[in-house]
Amino acid sequence: MIPEFILSCIVVAFVLYLPGFFILKATRLSQWEAFAFAPFVSIPAYCILGIVYEKAGLSASALSIGLPVLIVSLVVLGVSAGHKRTQRQKTASAQASLQSSLGFYPLLYIGVGLAVYSFFYLSSMPTLGHVAETYDNVFHYNLIRSFVESGAWSSLDGSVYLDEGANYPYAFLSHEFYPAAWHTISSFAVSLFNVPVGVAANATNCVFITCVFSLSSCLFLNRLFKSNHLALLIGAFVTFAFGAYPWVILAHWPLYPNLVSTAFVPLLCFTFMQAVGVSTPKKQHAVYVVLFVLGVMAIAFCQPNAVFVAMVILAPYVVYEGSKAIAQQVARRNATANKQEKPKRARIISGIILALLIVAFWFLLFKLPFLQSTVNYYWPPLMSVTQAIASSISLSLALPLPQYVLGIMVLLGILYIVVKKRRLSWVVVSYALAACIFIAAASLGNCWLKHFLAGFWYTDPYRAAALVGVAGIPLAVAGLYALVRIVQKVLATLRPAHAEGRQNKIAAGIVIALVCVAIYSPVAPGNLPFFKHVQNITATHAGREIDVPYTDTEKNFVDRVNELIDEDDVVLNLPYDGSMMAYGLSDLPVYYRSIAGYGRTNESEQGALMREQLSSLATDEQVQEAVCETGADYVLIMANGKDQMNFTSAYDPELWRGIESINENTPGFELVL
Numbered sequence: 001m002i003p004e005f006i007l008s009c010i011v012v013a014f015v016l017y018l019p020g021f022f023i024l025k026a027t028r029l030s031q032w033e034a035f036a037f038a039p040f041v042s043i044p045a046y047c048i049l050g051i052v053y054e055k056a057g058l059s060a061s062a063l064s065i066g067l068p069v070l071i072v073s074l075v076v077l078g079v080s081a082g083h084k085r086t087q088r089q090k091t092a093s094a095q096a097s098l099q100s101s102l103g104f105y106p107l108l109y110i111g112v113g114l115a116v117y118s119f120f121y122l123s124s125m126p127t128l129g130h131v132a133e134t135y136d137n138v139f140h141y142n143l144i145r146s147f148v149e150s151g152a153w154s155s156l157d158g159s160v161y162l163d164e165g166a167n168y169p170y171a172f173l174s175h176e177f178y179p180a181a182w183h184t185i186s187s188f189a190v191s192l193f194n195v196p197v198g199v200a201a202n203a204t205n206c207v208f209i210t211c212v213f214s215l216s217s218c219l220f221l222n223r224l225f226k227s228n229h230l231a232l233l234i235g236a237f238v239t240f241a242f243g244a245y246p247w248v249i250l251a252h253w254p255l256y257p258n259l260v261s262t263a264f265v266p267l268l269c270f271t272f273m274q275a276v277g278v279s280t281p282k283k284q285h286a287v288y289v290v291l292f293v294l295g296v297m298a299i300a301f302c303q304p305n306a307v308f309v310a311m312v313i314l315a316p317y318v319v320y321e322g323s324k325a326i327a328q329q330v331a332r333r334n335a336t337a338n339k340q341e342k343p344k345r346a347r348i349i350s351g352i353i354l355a356l357l358i359v360a361f362w363f364l365l366f367k368l369p370f371l372q373s374t375v376n377y378y379w380p381p382l383m384s385v386t387q388a389i390a391s392s393i394s395l396s397l398a399l400p401l402p403q404y405v406l407g408i409m410v411l412l413g414i415l416y417i418v419v420k421k422r423r424l425s426w427v428v429v430s431y432a433l434a435a436c437i438f439i440a441a442a443s444l445g446n447c448w449l450k451h452f453l454a455g456f457w458y459t460d461p462y463r464a465a466a467l468v469g470v471a472g473i474p475l476a477v478a479g480l481y482a483l484v485r486i487v488q489k490v491l492a493t494l495r496p497a498h499a500e501g502r503q504n505k506i507a508a509g510i511v512i513a514l515v516c517v518a519i520y521s522p523v524a525p526g527n528l529p530f531f532k533h534v535q536n537i538t539a540t541h542a543g544r545e546i547d548v549p550y551t552d553t554e555k556n557f558v559d560r561v562n563e564l565i566d567e568d569d570v571v572l573n574l575p576y577d578g579s580m581m582a583y584g585l586s587d588l589p590v591y592y593r594s595i596a597g598y599g600r601t602n603e604s605e606q607g608a609l610m611r612e613q614l615s616s617l618a619t620d621e622q623v624q625e626a627v628c629e630t631g632a633d634y635v636l637i638m639a640n641g642k643d644q645m646n647f648t649s650a651y652d653p654e655l656w657r658g659i660e661s662i663n664e665n666t667p668g669f670e671l672v673l
Helices: 002-024 031-056 062-081 085-102 105-120 135-150 181-193 197-224 229-238 243-252 256-262 265-276 282-302 305-333 341-366 369-375 385-394 404-419 422-443 448-457 461-494 502-520 530-542 552-564 579-586 605-616 621-630 653-660
Strands: 570-573 632-636
Touching: 002 031, 002 062, 002 181, 002 197, 031 062, 031 105, 031 181, 031 197, 031 265, 031 282, 062 181, 085 197, 105 197, 105 229, 105 530, 135 181, 135 197, 135 256, 135 579, 181 197, 181 256, 181 282, 197 229, 197 243, 197 256, 197 265, 197 461, 197 579, 229 461, 229 502, 243 256, 243 461, 243 530, 256 282, 256 305, 256 461, 265 282, 265 305, 265 461, 282 305, 305 341, 305 422, 305 448, 305 461, 341 369, 341 448, 369 448, 385 404, 385 422, 404 422, 404 461, 404 502, 422 448, 422 461, 448 461, 461 502, 552 579, 552 632, 570 579, 605 621, 605 653
Parallel strands: 570 632
Antiparallel strands: none
8 A cells, every 4th residue: 555655645745735835935935934834725725615616516526626726826826927027036035034044954854754753653554554443533534435425525514424325314414514624635635546545544644744743843943943053953853752742643542633733733823923023024924914814724624623722822922922012112102201110010011911811812712602512521530630740741641651851851941941041931831831731631520620721622631732742842942952052061161172063063963862762762661662652552553453343354344245235325234333434444335424423313313213123124114114215225234242342432232223133034134245
């Protein structure tokens, strides 16, 4: 599957970056900015076009969605290229500063990301079509297949029954908004080249982590450290060091929409800082404002809760810079009166007011009706409050796998910023807020405070831990930077003749290398190193070494079933024997495609009747009518063990007695395979 995976990665990268890059080249952005921001343009374009097509009754595919966006981007590029040469020269001066400060560092970030991702994740898979058969992924894989089969790529209709063969009263009748950008991007490779859904999904994750997150972090760190090349170099190796993000929600607790949306967070923060920053050229403010809006839209189409991650990181920045700007304004007004105390008092008061306004805005969002099912979701605590605090310091967070060296770098970074770089003190506050949210999610019971702080992440400790991972990157960079400078100063004291030059750079390289080895090494005494856990859990899932709902034997059997049935046939099934994944991963038109929700109000009458009484087909007219209405032709019952059926607590044998009681001797049924 290596060729298919590489092809899928190329398709995903092309889809994410090319149209957006062409459009953004018409602005005053640098080359790297235009490239990094390209998904902010492309993703909303594809998702909005998918909605328009669905409303207009038009069929969506990789070509019908991708080509119009590409053509428009080429037209915009052509028009911008036709502007006068003088206009291009004016633009060049605005682009030069960021372009020169970044240099080839973005390529370094991508290279490091690809190396770490390949070594610890991809290399642990027996095939690149491996999929993690976890709770949420049942829906994700099925939705990709539903998009491709139906030609309906609308986020407003997140149903796994969109395919043309599902023209019947399917199991669930509700159609609602679902942030489906990840599914849309994954669908391109499946639609174009019919690659397996698992391969396309893995390729999408790969591009988002190694490219999107890399560039996102690079631009954000460059903005924070004001083009400090050593700090920017360190950032390339620190970006992927935190286990909580991206590795936990990639390999241990797979949450793919969260994975890709959070990859945009540093870039969205950079965009906001550029939009309001006084150092940004006036003509570019509007560009960054538009990009910020597009970025929020892109994240909303991926997974909206990443917007709240950005809010947590940016809130202290708004208070810090906002109060500073107000104080400077007061100082200018009172310059003639020589009253120095007023600006300081004004900054304190304005800072408090801004902080209260942010809390009020958070509370308003917390009370929005459409968010109530999210913020009121309860996740039981994983640990005590003291354990959660300790795990925040050790960076083990939601897993018993401490990252002590990285934790020391974060603490050193906090100390360095407080003592030397107070202009970045807001970053420390952002990290503290993130840690508080994690502590609430991981340790508190079902109380108001837990929901208020962590409700936007379903009070899930794993999602909240990812916030800590993203917020901690600048601090770890600052900590390692401080350590390098300390070592360099010690060497300069011992050997003054070598205080500058090549020896200084060698010392920096050695320190960075040693710290990186300590962080990333899969071999270490004592506790299991985190990155060894990444390899282990990936290999465990891929090697089928644990009970999974959809085994390789069952996949092979489903392949035989696909050879037997026609395209428009409907196969009734017992989803918990693994067949709930058969539609997404094997393109088998099973009827029951969901992992939960059976017995609730949005289930169809026919679906409920058949799963409870299908074995009475020969004698029950209502069952016969339900089978006729759904057009069911076959029943699929796969051999399974008790552990496999208990893959999820949603399985209730009483709800499936109508199917589980069927055998080759049941009247009305004939064994065909």
